[in-house]
Amino acid sequence: MPLHRFYVPKGLYTAGDKAAIAHAITDIYAVAMPRFYVAVFFVELEPENFYFSGEPAVNFIRIDVDHLARQFTDEASKPKFMARYERALEPFTKARGIDWEIQIKDNCDRALWHENGLLPPPANSVEEWIWKKENRVVGPAEMKALKAKL
Amino acid sequence: MPLHRFYVPKGLYTAGDKAAIAHAITDIYAVAMPRFYVAVFFVELEPENFYFSGEPAVNFIRIDVDHLARQFTDEASKPKFMARYERALEPFTKARGIDWEIQIKDNCDRALWHENGLLPPPANSVEEWIWKKENRVVGPAEMKALKAKL
Amino acid sequence: MPLHRFYVPKGLYTAGDKAAIAHAITDIYAVAMPRFYVAVFFVELEPENFYFSGEPAVNFIRIDVDHLARQFTDEASKPKFMARYERALEPFTKARGIDWEIQIKDNCDRALWHENGLLPPPANSVEEWIWKKENRVVGPAEMKALKAKL
Numbered sequence: 307m308p309l310h311r312f313y314v315p316k317g318l319y320t321a322g323d324k325a326a327i328a329h330a331i332t333d334i335y336a337v338a339m340p341r342f343y344v345a346v347f348f349v350e351l352e353p354e355n356f357y358f359s360g361e362p363a364v365n366f367i368r369i370d371v372d373h374l375a376r377q378f379t380d381e382a383s384k385p386k387f388m389a390r391y392e393r394a395l396e397p398f399t400k401a402r403g404i405d406w407e408i409q410i411k412d413n414c415d416r417a418l419w420h421e422n423g424l425l426p427p428p429a430n431s432v433e434e435w436i437w438k439k440e441n442r443v444v445g446p447a448e449m450k451a452l453k454a455k456l
Numbered sequence: 457m458p459l460h461r462f463y464v465p466k467g468l469y470t471a472g473d474k475a476a477i478a479h480a481i482t483d484i485y486a487v488a489m490p491r492f493y494v495a496v497f498f499v500e501l502e503p504e505n506f507y508f509s510g511e512p513a514v515n516f517i518r519i520d521v522d523h524l525a526r527q528f529t530d531e532a533s534k535p536k537f538m539a540r541y542e543r544a545l546e547p548f549t550k551a552r553g554i555d556w557e558i559q560i561k562d563n564c565d566r567a568l569w570h571e572n573g574l575l576p577p578p579a580n581s582v583e584e585w586i587w588k589k590e591n592r593v594v595g596p597a598e599m600k601a602l603k604a605k606l
Numbered sequence: 607m608p609l610h611r612f613y614v615p616k617g618l619y620t621a622g623d624k625a626a627i628a629h630a631i632t633d634i635y636a637v638a639m640p641r642f643y644v645a646v647f648f649v650e651l652e653p654e655n656f657y658f659s660g661e662p663a664v665n666f667i668r669i670d671v672d673h674l675a676r677q678f679t680d681e682a683s684k685p686k687f688m689a690r691y692e693r694a695l696e697p698f699t700k701a702r703g704i705d706w707e708i709q710i711k712d713n714c715d716r717a718l719w720h721e722n723g724l725l726p727p728p729a730n731s732v733e734e735w736i737w738k739k740e741n742r743v744v745g746p747a748e749m750k751a752l753k754a755k756l
Contacts, residue, residue, distance in 0.1 A: 321504040332510030342509035354621040359642035360632030384717040392723050410718035417534040418560035471654040482660030492659035567684040568710035
């Protein structure tokens with residue numbers, strides 16, 4: 307679940323920057339869900355392949371986010387999440403003097419989402435808590451054993 | 457139509473693996489629709505550009521699927537399709553001991569979909585059958601001639 | 607806002623072609639909204655990473671478009687926009703004898719969209735007109751000053 311695609315000019319971020327961004331994003335979600343649900347990747351583009359305002363983008367990043375594991379339950383939660391996300395990215399966006407655009411798509415259909423071939427457990431269920439604690443997919447047989455020990 | 461984006465660690469799959477995956481996916485859809493509707497591609501990412509669980513992903517793939525030509529008509533058809541898709545990928549996922557995540561997005565709007573500048577024919581129409589048989593876009597003039605010969 | 611992703615075979619387009627495509631697309635939107643809202647990029651794929659009809663795609667492009675700043679208000683406006691878009695791309699698609707597929711996704715949620723950390727102004731507002739005229743994000747303090755001068 308959340309999938310964070312960063313389209314960035316090649317060379318804008320160092321390897322250390324990118325690891326730090328991925329870490330900061332993962333931390334946002336890890337409060338509520340398994341850490342391994344979070345995927346972040348960077349597609350680095352040469353100026354001839356990346357245009358912003360019709361001109362080669364050398365100082366602009368575009369962030370495309372898909373949410374799956376949770377849906378926003380009300381409108382008030384959206385600006386709150388956006389603010390938290392912006393804060394996490396601030397050292398790599400505003401503080402760098404670049405332009406950046408963020409879009410989150412909130413169109414989850416849990417029936418069409420699999421982790422290692424399995425439907426992930428319902429949000430906030432005991433099973434999800436176990437996936438979170440183990441930080442990996444736990445199959446039905448092992449799940450039964452782990453639940454018996456609770 | 458169906459668009460299958462594979463985000464994979466660079467070097468995880470050989471060229472032969474990738475061709476076999478594309479073939480297996482295309483076969484799933486080719487029963488019902490033109491083979492050329494199916495696009496599959498691989499974006500290969502270096503560890504510094506691909507994060508899973510906040511760490512560089514070396515053994516994880518993320519599959520992002522867009523459906524356009526058909527929409528799921530009921531909930532029961534979703535797990536059936538997911539199972540078929542997982543079976544097709546099994547030699548390249550479970551059998552390899554990797555982690556993998558699949559998301560299918562089922563938000564087709566046929567008015568906003570073109571093949572070679574044309575609106576594709578309605579699902580299961582004679583015209584679609586002709587596109588399928590020819591495995592290419594057939595324009596209006598040629599379509600008229602081909603239908604006359606049926 | 608509109609995000610135009612071109613998945614293309616490596617080498618199909620020159621740098622000049624790509625700049626011209628980005629320019630033509632940006633011009634379509636610039637009539638109605640800030641030019642800098644438009645992002646266009648090209649992901650160039652080797653034949654072993656790009657499949658069309660189950661075979662390596664050497665003469666096919668896939669265009670994936672996300673709309674955010676405007677939603678289609680009626681069905682009649684969709685074919686009109688598609689026609690305008692096709693006309694802009696024609697020198698790089700039909701005129702080149704390639705196959706191409708276009709999908710536009712019209713699922714904007716303005717609460718989940720930020721430019722430089724800010725919610726963009728409402729469509730067709732004075733504030734948006736100022737962003738358009740300046741062709742950049744104008745923050746609240748500067749906005750107040752600029753509006754006072756109108």
